[in-house]
Amino acid sequence: MNTVRVGLVQMSCTADKTANIAKAIANIRRAAEQGAQIVCLQELFASLYFCDTENYEHFQLAEPIPGPTTEQLQQLASQLGIVIIASLFEKRARGVYHNTAAVIDADGSYLGKYRKMHIPDDPGYYEKFYFTPGDLGYKVFSTRFGKLGVLICWDQWYPEAARITALMGAEILFYPTAIGWAISQTEEVNCQQYKAWQMIQCSHAIANGIPVVAVNRVGREGEMIFWGGSFVANAYGKLLYQASHDQEEVQVVPIDLQESDYYRTHWPFLRDRRIDSYAPITQRLIDTHL
Numbered sequence: 001m002n003t004v005r006v007g008l009v010q011m012s013c014t015a016d017k018t019a020n021i022a023k024a025i026a027n028i029r030r031a032a033e034q035g036a037q038i039v040c041l042q043e044l045f046a047s048l049y050f051c052d053t054e055n056y057e058h059f060q061l062a063e064p065i066p067g068p069t070t071e072q073l074q075q076l077a078s079q080l081g082i083v084i085i086a087s088l089f090e091k092r093a094r095g096v097y098h099n100t101a102a103v104i105d106a107d108g109s110y111l112g113k114y115r116k117m118h119i120p121d122d123p124g125y126y127e128k129f130y131f132t133p134g135d136l137g138y139k140v141f142s143t144r145f146g147k148l149g150v151l152i153c154w155d156q157w158y159p160e161a162a163r164i165t166a167l168m169g170a171e172i173l174f175y176p177t178a179i180g181w182a183i184s185q186t187e188e189v190n191c192q193q194y195k196a197w198q199m200i201q202c203s204h205a206i207a208n209g210i211p212v213v214a215v216n217r218v219g220r221e222g223e224m225i226f227w228g229g230s231f232v233a234n235a236y237g238k239l240l241y242q243a244s245h246d247q248e249e250v251q252v253v254p255i256d257l258q259e260s261d262y263y264r265t266h267w268p269f270l271r272d273r274r275i276d277s278y279a280p281i282t283q284r285l286i287d288t289h290l
Helices: 017-033 056-061 068-080 154-156 161-166 189-206 258-268
Strands: 003-010 039-040 083-093 096-104 110-115 140-145 147-152 172-176 180-182 212-215 220-221 225-226 231-233 241-242 247-258
Touching: 003 017, 003 212, 017 068, 017 247, 039 172, 039 258, 056 212, 068 083, 068 096, 068 258, 096 147, 110 140, 110 147, 147 161, 154 172, 154 180, 154 225, 161 189, 172 189, 180 189, 189 212, 189 225, 189 231, 241 247
Parallel strands: 003 039, 039 083, 147 172, 172 212
Antiparallel strands: 003 247, 083 096, 096 110, 140 147, 180 225, 212 231, 220 225, 231 241
8 A cells, every 4th residue: 555544633632532532433434524534632631731730630531542442443443444543541551551552453353552652751841750751662563554663752752762763664653642831931932942842753754754644633621722733744844735723623634654755764763774873872861070
């Protein structure tokens, strides 16, 4: 299969988990009607972005994976014949929780999950309070429509995560995301932050020669305005689609997987890697005075 049609669901959320899931399902159906073969939802689509505060009550939002929500999505995937990438708050055990993406194949089978590796702790993003860092490593999922690499939000800023996932055979990188602007920031700062966010992910596409799909939420939640701006970049970092910053959108974008072979041949970054020189990357910092 040379071309796959990827659906992006950019939506706002409320405090009603049941309503959010129903809305996501309706949007997945819309994407399928438009020809989507793979549909990716935003990070933690079933709830508000609760990590803006440290509140023990929010742990009640978590569920096992596989569990009730993945079961609903499995039935939907089987019915529509599509792959679904769903980011959920996972309850692994009493007191152990993860920020996790489940991947469901087009026949409704549960392929597995990726647990977010990089966990931020910043004003408005108190994720270390809620999430244990992922311990499954980086993952590639072989689906009916291709080999998919899934990373989550803060993972976006780490070229190591994208590189390893690409080296494992991913044909597309997906980033379910929840990121926005603090309402106190200036327009200039907002613009710089969004451009940096998009640029770093486009650089992953270029460096690895594979397309990147980023799906963000939208709308104001507390002191945060989620900036939407979901996008698809091809294997050369060219934008194929970019969503608005303030509207809910369901968009289907065709991606030519054959482009990766062309770009990797003409810009052979993987061929020219000096793996014999990269051992220092495993150190926190390198003391050049020793």
